[in-house]
Amino acid sequence: MDDTVLKVAIAAYFHDIGKFAERAKIPLPQDYAERNESLYQPVYQGKYSHKHALFSAAVIEHIAGLLPAQFSKAGWGEGEVTDSFVNLAAKHHNPSTPLQHIITIADRVSSGLDREKADTGYSVREYRNVRLWPLFDRVDLSGKKADAERNESAFCYPLKPLSPDTLFPINASEADTGASNYAPLWDAFVADLEKVPHKKALQLWFEHFDSLYMRYTAHIPSATVETVPDISLYDHSRTTSALAAALYLYHRDTSSLNETAIRDYEPQKFLLVRGEFHGIQNFIFSEGGSTAKSLAKLLRGRSFAVSLLTELAADLICTEIGIPATACLLNAAGKFTLIAPNMPHAAAAIKKTEEACNEWLMRHYCGEASLGISYTAAACSDFTEKRYPSLMLKLIRAAEEQKCRKIDLNRHGGVMASFLDSFDNELGICRFCGKRPARKRIDNQEICGICDDHIYLGENLVRDKRIAVTAPDAGIEGGKLSEPIFGTYQIAFVSGNMHQEAQSGKLLRFWEVNSNTNNEAASIITVKALNGYVPVFTADDLYNEQLLSLLLCGDKSDQLKIELLEAIREGAPKTFHHLAKHALREQNGKYAGIEALGVLKADVDRLGQIFGKGLGKSQSISRTATMSRQMNNFFAVYLPSLLQRAYPDTYTLFAGGDDLFLIGPWRQMFDLAWRLREDFSRYVCGNGQITFSAGISLHKPGEPVHAIAETAETALQQSKDSGRNRVTMFGMTVKWDELRLLAQVKETLERWLESGLMNKAMLYRLNDLVEMAEQENRMLNAKQGVPLEDMECLKWRSRLKYSVIRTAAKNLKGEDRNDAVQKMLQSMEQWLSVYRGACRIPLWQIIYERR
Ligand SMILES: [Zn+2]
Structure with a gap:
């Protein structure tokens, strides 16, 4: 790559770093300001404005020791580049050379050129107290709400480093908006910056820096005055950099590196x-x-x-x-x-x-x-x-x-x-x-x-190592791909910092992919949230008696049981057979239920529309970038940490962008689906227009994978076809709120079973009645006539009454029994007439858990 392209890209990336520094109140010596204000700051109504530009210059000099040496080199770049790096980065409000003009224009294009001013009343706020607003709460598919709500937000992001715990918007009224919160954030950033390796391999360093900058600036609002503070400093910096690099190449190759051509918006x-x-x-x-x-x-x-x-x-x-x-x-x-x-x-x-x-x-x-x-x-x-x-x-x-x-x-x-x-x-x-x-x-x-x-x-x-993407001939010891990707990229799992390979130019990329295990400490190399959570055996599993009896139970062949035992090795991923075992229910030392996997497939509804017109008139490339990254973070950053903490036996097949495909012990998947829906709703500020649909299917662990994928996809598609914002399981589709009510049905049924008010046979009879009630429902909704033999289903009420009176509450006597029978009958009749076939969802769960 042309050195100047890299120089322009990095300088553009750094252009607003002064905003971060200024808000953190890093010291700006009086004499420095006096010497440099006329260089970096434009004059507005007789006064120097845009002080953050002066801070961008000051901070680049202030932390020069932590930055690559090229940044302070005079002759860096190709052709007739005379700009120093610091001037290139900091003169975007007072540009005087072609390259400086390029960054000025990139900055403006990134934020949609003519920033529309918000109404008065907003700009008077103290800028250090302003927090980043979520974009999600303003999304409205008719576009109206997004435009109307530009002056206030009930939500904001906490001013903290990005981590699975800080990804969620919080109520604005509960946010800590102290102006002093910027200083500790800045100090932590500088402390980590010092550790970033590969300063001599500039491209690598730049990517590492980008990751670190994301961690510390993704929740910093880019602009805070006279605009809606919903674009992060991170996304603004990154899009400005991308635009500047492209602009530079365009003007270089059309021999038009002059102010007039650069400021022309039409070509x-x-x-x-x-x-x-x-x-x-x-x-x-x-x-x-x-x-x-x-x-x-x-x-x-x-x-x-x-x-x-x-x-x-x-x-x-x-x-x-x-x-x-x-x-x-x-x-x-x-x-x-x-x-x-x-x-x-x-x-x-x-x-x-x-x-x-x-x-x-x-x-x-x-x-x-x-x-x-x-x-x-x-x-x-x-x-x-x-x-x-x-x-x-x-x-x-x-x-x-x-x-x-x-x-x-x-x-x-x-x-x-x-x-x-x-x-x-x-x-x-x-x-x-x-x-x-x-x-x-x-x-x-x-x-x-x-x-x-x-x-x-x-x-x-699963081994928590770093990924080195190298040239095919890098000669790294240990395992590697037999077919380097596209014939160009070799992949190796390594520990250490790969200084030598970086210096020789053989190390092309250097990634940390296990974002889920690194919640607290910042990574100092490039972070790629690519690795979903996968359950692995721990040292404790090796001689765990409980696990042993779980794996040995059931009527599987001895051969398979031995294989299950032999697969237990510390750090090895659990097999699908192991996950299915974890679905069994322990009762008095015995295991009950079916050994099956649950597959959860889900994705966001109407994604195209959300991005296409959800934000109404206030769209810009930085906003698209901010919202896409935030959407992806739910699936690629938050989900792995949730699984690790609360659903450790769930295997991620994929999760990212706007969708997920998870496999786990079937019993846990219902709860997980509900949890994800609740969390996602909180993540999008409870905005009822950003929803997701899911499908859950059950499978034996040996089933062919393409069949598993097809069934899961069909279940998800059924949710979409029934109107979205729904979940499908056991072939029945329900709205999410109904799922919660059905969970209560399940609890009631379980209570009856455990207290002896209901026996297992009654469960199976109830199942027949559920099917009849569903058939009645279909018949009532059918437009054409119904064959006479189908009328049988209308009898479910009388049959329910008959069997409840005959078999329920046999452990009670007299009035007590009468009362209990009446209550049970009333409940069941209500469930069947309201939920119809969806009663399968609680019923089949109970039956499968006890089989
Ligand atoms: Zn093969």
């Missing part, structure tokens, strides 16, 4: 690029032969491979274009968006990367997954509040058109032909994917290079 200077992986589900759930033993590892590895592919495809595009990885605004759940210069060479680089990635995917993933890239050109003026929504629409349309284009099979025919030749006659086909040629045998099972890689990833992900 289309940017490419907004969107990448998306297609076929992810097919790829993750593809089936082969006997894979049960390693299934959990394999699936986790495949899912992580998808994250790697998406991260690294975006990275490859940035590298080919010559822009820093921070040009990618968001990368989650198989999709990414980045900002590039609108130059023929950039478009060519995008096309070349797309083709190279797809060729690699065709060769190694048999075309199961493919990468689609689309882009749209944009001018500075397209980022104004007025025009930004149609720019986003254009980008979405371009992505949809791309989806419809088929992969050119003729082009890849050659690849497939050589693929067929690559089978080894003796080893044959891989037993794990059933598709690729096997390369070797492990435990007597033939395996291909890619499946071997996925198991390697799945196994090592």
Whole structure:
């Protein structure tokens, strides 16, 4: 990458660091201010304004010792760059050179150019007391509320470092808005900054810095006066940097690095690029032969491979274009968006990367997954509040058109032909994917290079190590992929700081992916919230008597029981058979219930509309970036910590963007679904327009994975088709509030069972009646006539009465019994006529728990 691009990108990133420093009241010596105010501050009504710019300069000099040496080097950059780094970063309100003008414009484009002023009454607040407002509470699909509520918010984010515990908005009335809260935040930031490694490998350092900056500034409002404080300093800094890098390349390559050209808002200077992986589900759930033993590892590895592919495809595009990885605004759940210069060479680089990635995917993933890239050109003026929504629409349309284009099979025919030749006659086909040629045998099972890689990833992900993305020839000892990703990126799990490899340029990226285990301490390298929570065996599990009797119970074969015992190794992921065992219910030393897995699949409803028109007129690229990141954080940062704390036997297949796919002991999944819905609602400030739908399905642990995926998807789809904001289980769809009421039904039934008021036989009879009540419901709602034989279902009331009077409360006598019978009858009749078939939900849970 051109040195100047990096210099412009980092300087743009630093442009508002003075806001943080000023609010933290770092000392600004009087003589420094006097010497420099005219340099950095513009004059407004006879006075110097925008003091934060002076602070940006002061703080860069103040912490110079903690920053890479290049920052204070005079000759840094290529061509005729004469700007010092500090001037480039801090003169955005008083620009005098072309590069400074570029950062000024990037700053303005990032916030939607002409910032609309909020009504009076807002700007008089003391800026240090202002807290970041959530965007979620203003989202309104009609667009009205979002515009009306620009002057007040009932919620805000706590001014604290980002962690699973501080992600949630709080009531504004309960927030600590003390002006002095900035100082400790700043001090912690500086203390961590000192530890960030790789100062001599500037790109690596910049990515580490970006992660650290996110931790400390994601809850700092960027602008606090005369605007709505809902854009974080982090997202504003990052989008400004991405825009500045693209702008610089555009003007450099069109030989127009002059003030007039830079300040012209009309030419289309940017490419907004969107990448998306297609076929992810097919790829993750593809089936082969006997894979049960390693299934959990394999699936986790495949899912992580998808994250790697998406991260690294975006990275490859940035590298080919010559822009820093921070040009990618968001990368989650198989999709990414980045900002590039609108130059023929950039478009060519995008096309070349797309083709190279797809060729690699065709060769190694048999075309199961493919990468689609689309882009749209944009001018500075397209980022104004007025025009930004149609720019986003254009980008979405371009992505949809791309989806419809088929992969050119003729082009890849050659690849497939050589693929067929690559089978080894003796080893044959891989037993794990059933598709690729096997390369070797492990435990007597033939395996291909890619499946071997996925198991390697799945196994090592749980080991709490760092991920080094290196050049294929980096020569790192220990395990590595047999097929480096896109032929370019080798992956190694390492501990230590990799100083040597960084210095030699072989270390391309350096990631901490276990965000869930690092709640408190800041990571000093690049954080990627890619690793969902996976349950593993602990040292305590090794000789745990309770676990032993749990695994030995039941009528499974001895062979399987032995396998379950042998799988217990400290740090190894629990297998799906183990998770199913945890669904059993212990009673007096005996285990009851069915050994099954529960699969929970869920995603946010109407996501496109939420981002498309949810914020009404107040849209900007920084706002989109802020809200996308916040949405992703619920699934990628909060969820893993919740599982670790409260549902430790739940396995994450994937979670990020706006969706999740979890597998756990079936009994826990109902509670987990409810908990997630409650937490999500709190996360979006109780906004009834941002909801999510879920589906839960039950499976035996040996079931084929594609069947599991299909059933779970059908359940989720049923919730969507029934009107969204619902959950489907046992084939019945209910609204979330009903689920809570049905949980009360379950409690009542359990109480009756335990007190002897009801016997097990009655449970099964009730089940028949539930089906009749459901059939009656369908009949009442049917438009056409009903066959006579179906009328039988109308008798459920009389049959209920008959069987309750005959069998209920037999442990009581006389009046007591009469009272109890009447009460039970009344309750059950009410449940059946209100909830109908949905009574299955509590009933089947009880039956399965006691079977
Ligand atoms: Zn395979």
